[in-house]
Amino acid sequence: MQPDVYLLILGDHLPDPRTGRTVSQRDRLHAMCAQAVVAEESGFTGVAIGEHHFTRYIVSAPELMLATIAARTSTLRLSTGVTLLPHRDPVRVAEELATLDVLCDGRAELVVARGVSPxxxxxxxxxxxxxxxxxxxxxxxxxxxxxxxxxxxxGWFRTPLENVTTTPRPIQVPHPPVWIGSGSAISSDLAAELGMPLMLPSTLRSPDAYVDVVTRYRDRLSAPGRVALPSHVYVAPDNARDRWRPYLSAYAAFADPLRGDGQPVDVDRLMNGSAVCGDPHEVADRLNALQSLLGLDAHLVLIDVGGLPPDDVLAAIRLFGEQVIPKLTA
Structure with a gap:
């Protein structure tokens, strides 16, 4: 049995460090949709698109991106990665998720989290x-x-509801999958209490940091749960580290204040920890080792970072689907 594999897109809008060129926001958003289409063609289970505001991550409305992708795909699971639930009205989130679920014939998912930006x-x-x-x-x-x-x-934080039914109703029963995105013990306890799957953070920290959280989560579950881990990934037939290094470096310098561990950015340390890079065999072995470490049910693969050229992103997605996914074990 193979784990599920999602293409994670956070949508950083950074210049190519080799050329200094920055594509337009229009081209960047269209490129993300194209990546999802290629991911479906390449055998990925789904796509997950992040939500951010007021930064150089430029996707602020992932549901709209997912609706666009829904019209161009037929089997791909469509998830946020994540929805910043405290910043939203849960009534609107329920309505938007159900609408997406109806439009994509029952392929919608949701990952909710608190967020990382004060x-x-x-x-x-x-x-x-x-x-x-x-x-x-x-x-x-x-x-x-x-x-x-x-x-x-x-409740405390929004006005009361009296005899309210949100519409449309979702296709999936009892509802589309809703994951909690977090690496903290408190949120993992909430996931266990509610019987929800746990999505670990898309950080630049070593995956070892989440062993205790995952163990705690599974110990508190009353029924089998699911755990997924995002990994920064680049796969190429050869010279993968040399090709990816400037892009990972640029991304890490940008993202470290939000997603780092407080240590100076060391790209070699990243490539041996939270960033998986190499030929297909090496990448598969590294991801399988993470599966063994954390008992993963799904991988989220974050390829498009740091201004990596669109053609290189698509080539890596295709190679991952062709030569890595078949080697993954659960």
């Missing part, structure tokens, strides 16, 4: 001390709205 919290008027309880409250309401009709609800 500046975004501030811009949306969210106090830091409210972030975790707001996430907890909104998640429980979201699940109720997706599974029940005629919902009456009272």
């Amino acid at each position: 500046a975004t919290d501030e811009a949306f008027g969210i106090q830091h001390d409210d972030l975790r309880p707001r996430f907890d409250e909104y998640l429980r309401l979201l699940l109720q709205l997706l599974t029940e009709t005629n919902v009456t609800w009272h």
Whole structure:
């Protein structure tokens, strides 16, 4: 049995470090949609698209991207990666997820998380001390709205609901898969309590950092759960490290304040830890080792980083699908 494999797209909008050229935002967004189409052709299970605001990650409305991809694909699972739930109205999230699920004939998924940017919290008027309880409250309401009709609800962070049924209703029963995205013990405990799958963070930290969290999550589950890990990945027939190094370096310098471990960026350390790079055999072996370490049910593969040229991204997606996915084990 093989694990599920999703193409993760966070949408950083950085110049190519070799040429200094930056593509337009229009071309960047269209390129992401094209990547998803090629991922389906290459045997990926799904695509997951991140949400960010006010940064050089330029996807702020992943659901719209996913709806565009839905019209161009037929089998690909369509997920956010992640939805910043504390910054959203859970009623609207339920409506948008169900609408996507209907339009794509039951292929929609959702990953919810608190987010990693204090500046975004501030811009949306969210106090830091409210972030975790707001996430907890909104998640429980979201699940109720997706599974029940005629919902009456009272909470702390939004106005009450009286006899509300969101429309449309999702195709998937009881609802489209909803993952919790987090690497913290508190959020993994919430995932276990609610019987939800756990998506680990797309960080630049060593995967070893999540062993205790995953163990804790599984120990607290009352039924089998699912765990997924994002990995920065580049695969090429030869010289993969040399080809990828300037792009990974550029991305790490940009992303480290949000996703790093507080240590100076060391690209060689990244390539031996959270970044998987090499020929197809080496990449498959590294991902299988991560599966053994964490008992993964799914991999999220983040290829498009640091201004990597679109043709190189598509070539890596195709090679990964052709020669890596068949070697992955669960």
